[in-house]
Amino acid sequence: MNDENKKQINERYEKQLEKGERFWPDTIFKDLVMSFGIFILLLLLATFIGVPGEPKADPSDTSYIPRPEWYFLFLFKFLALYGQLPVIGKIEWLATVLIPGIAIAVLTLMPFIEKSPYRHYSKRILPISIMSIMVVGIVLLTLMSDVPTVSKDGSSLLGTLQTIAGIFIPLTAYILLFVFKKNTRFMLWTTSLAALSMILVSGTVLALAPEKEAEETEVATTLPDQIVAGQDLYSIHCTECHGDDGAVAVITGVEGLEGEKITPINSRDVLYTVTDSAMSEVIGYGRPNAGMPPFGKTYGGELTKGEIDYIVIFMRYMWDDRFEAPEIKPLFPPLADGEVPSYDVHIQPIVKRYCISCHRAGKDNNNYLMTTYEEILTTGDQVSNNVIAGDENSYLLQVIQEHAIMNPEKPEEELIGVMPPTKALKPDVIDVFIRWIMNGMPQTAEEAAALSTTPTTTPTP
Amino acid sequence: MWKTVYNWLDERIGLNDLYTNILDRPEPKTSWWNTLGSASMFLFIFQGLTGIFLTVYYTPSPDHAYDSINYIMEGVAFGWLIRGIHHWGATLMVILVFIHMLRVFYTASFKYPRELTWLIGIGLFLTTLGMGFTGYLLPWNQKSFWATTVGTQIAGTVPFLGEFILKALRGGPDLSALTLQRFFSAHIWIIPAILAALIGIHLFLIIKHGESHWPQKED
Structure with a gap:
């Protein structure tokens, strides 16, 4: 100049x-x-x-699908698409370092690259075209960042379309722009058509994209929620050996550990001397020499770090007399006269607390699983007798009321023992099960309300 | 009384000069697009204020970071609001700075005599991204932990220097307490200091050259 x-x-x-x-x-x-x-x-x-709430960081949880911050998603998607290209797709640093590096360098040095003194857009078609295609690409790649490159059925159609919209069209447009940079009208057409076709192809990708599964990450943030979450986890994973109050000193009824002597984990000896982090280590690593299996994902168990923390919080606030537990909501809302309980509101939390510990896949339970509504009604060796609508002789009702089911062929042998095996359920819990089965096992609160004889909204005092 | 105070101050720091040199200047007709830069600066100040509040309760260690944020959200009065503003402010700031840059590009405001303003601006854009990148890890939840794992991994693909960069960012081969500590330090001290200094120069240059006018046909 x-x-x-x-x-x-x-x-x-x-x-x-x-x-x-x-x-x-x-x-x-x-x-x-x-x-x-x-x-x-x-x-x-x-x-x-x-x-939005998020679970605590867990370095051992390798199943978590990592995603960068939203404003880097376009770069992430670009890397994924670039990786699909033949030959150069293998040279990672070209896409991670060189291309973004060049882009930033060009952007930085813009005043020294575009040396013409003119500012009006009609005299700057080339730079404006390049930037516009870039911005459209960035926005579209961000929008498509959730769409997989390979569908569930193995077809790579989505990936191909994304590569066309995210790499081939802009690349072709750039080449054309530079070759015909004297022809204003041609450049305008190229840019408009490139942007339009990128939008159309990306729109197709988004329309064809598989519906995103709603991720259910329930995060307990308040102390009462954390205690309840810990109690639920405790009753699934720990009750079998330690009992629901942690007082067990000699294990009974657990295959392989019968008669094993253990320290009651609700004792002051344990609670006053073991810190939170030591406790979570014990749960995570287990005590393999003493027969306790590892529960943390790091060591091959099922629990994340956050879940183990909940169990520790539960133990502290329920058993440690130095901690004062906050008020905790009851497991299920109490029933009014004539009210019919539902699976969603009443049965599910009860089953989770008292039954799933054994009645889930991989445990010795006569193949009776109870983790979902369907499983409760349709699984088990005695499926035809377990839960019968309106029948008080349903096996489930019998065993929770301390009547073991005898084997009809060998009358002295128990077919199903009383449930739960160690400690009987409280009368109000049994009442919930009786009302539920006698009224035909409604699943949702609405179905249950329709069966109730008194309106549930005005419970009788 | 006010007049005496004003005159006393004016003799010492030159309030009148400041007024005529900084505030009472002519500008070309500005459009709403010209407000994005000052809006970005407003967000920077606001992020600074809310960020300072957050450091009162935040603990940068893997054992306590998550719980301390939880406490800010549940236990501290209006903690949810402060964190909510900081969280959304970060997102808005990245968007605003980017749109501001696009505006300057499309109106070619980076040309003579504002080349240096543009260079500083690019620095501001990159440091803003750096603020976002380092701040994202601090809540120490699954999302942030794995996002940082991926982000640092990408930085690690640089030829020859990759391993060094990766280790320098993470403070070791893996994400650890050290990573959190240095991201925290970068997020609240190093990058904001750079950002503030760059904003100062950027502002000085803007006042010196005035805002650029919307390009006309003859420009």
Whole structure:
């Protein structure tokens, strides 16, 4: 740029200043309005959307699908698509370092690359075209970041379409733009068609994309929730050996550990001397020499670090007399006269607390699984007798009321023992099961309400 | 009384000069697109304020980071609001800075005499991304842990230097307490200091050259 140009630019700017405004108050007023608008937007976002809960970091959980921050998603998607290309797809650093590096370098050096003194868009078709295609690409890649490149049925159609929209079309457009950079009309057409076809192909990808499975990550944030989560986990994983109150000193009824002597884990000896982190290590690693299996994912168990923390919190607040437990919601809402319980509201939390510990896959339970509504009704060696609508002789009702089922062929042998084997359920829990089965096992709260003889909304005192 | 105070101050720091040199300047007709830069700076200040509040309760260690954030959300009065604003402010700031950069690009405002303003601006954009990247790890939840794992892994693919960069970012071969500690330090001290200094230069240059006018046909 020569001095002539510079003089011209400065003169034009002076002219614009004469027709312009004052920095204070005109310009600043606009700035303040904008900032205030953003402040209001922030308040609304923070209040009505908030920050979604996430489970605690667990380095051992390799099943977690890692995703970068949302504003790097386009780069992540670009890397994934690039990796599919033949030959150069294997040279990772080309896409992770070289291409972004060049992009940033070009952007940084823009004032020295685009040396023409002109500012009006009609004289800058090439740079504007390149940037526009880039921005469209970034937005589309971000939108497509969730779509897999290989569908469940093994077809790579989605991946191919994404590569076309995210790499081939922009690349072709760039080459054309540089080859025909003298022809303004051609450049405009190229850019518009490239952007349009990228949008169309990406739209197809999004339309064909498999429905995203709703991720259910329940995160207990309040102390009562954490204690309840810990109690549920404890009753599934620990009750078998340690008992529901942790008081067991000699294990009974567990295959392979029968008669094993253990320290009651609800004792002061344990609670006062073992720190939280030591406790979670014991749960995670187990005590293999003493027969306790590992429960942490790190060591091949089922529990994440966060889940083990919940169990420790539960033990502290329920058994350690130095901790005062907050008020905790009852396991299920108490039933009014004539009210019929439902699976969703009553049975599920009860089953989770008292039954799933044994009645889940991989345990010795006569193949009777109870983890879902369907399983409770349709599994088990005695499936035809377990749960019969309106029949108080249903095996399930019999065994929880301390009547073991005898084998009809060998009358002295128990076919099904009383349940739960070690400690009888409380009368109100048994009452829930009786009412549920006698009224035909409704699944949802609505179905149950329809069966109730008194309106559930106004429980009789 | 006010006049005496004003005059006393004016003699010492030159309030009148500040007013005429900084506030009472002519500007070309500005559009709403010209407000994005100041809005980004507003967000930076706001992120700073909410961030300072958050450090009162936040603990940068793998054992306590998650619980301390949980406490901010559940136990501290209006903690959820402060964290919510900080969380969404980060997202908005990245978007705003990016759109601001696009505006400057499309109106070719980076050309003479504002080349240096653009260079500093690119620095501001990159440091803003750096703030986002380091801040993302601090809640120490699954999302942030694995996002940082992936992010640092990508940085580790640089030829020859990759392993060094990876170890420098993570403070070792794996993500650990050291990673959290240095991301925290970068997030609250190193990068904000750079960012603030760059904003200062950026502002000085803007006041020196004035805002660029919307390009006309003859420009």
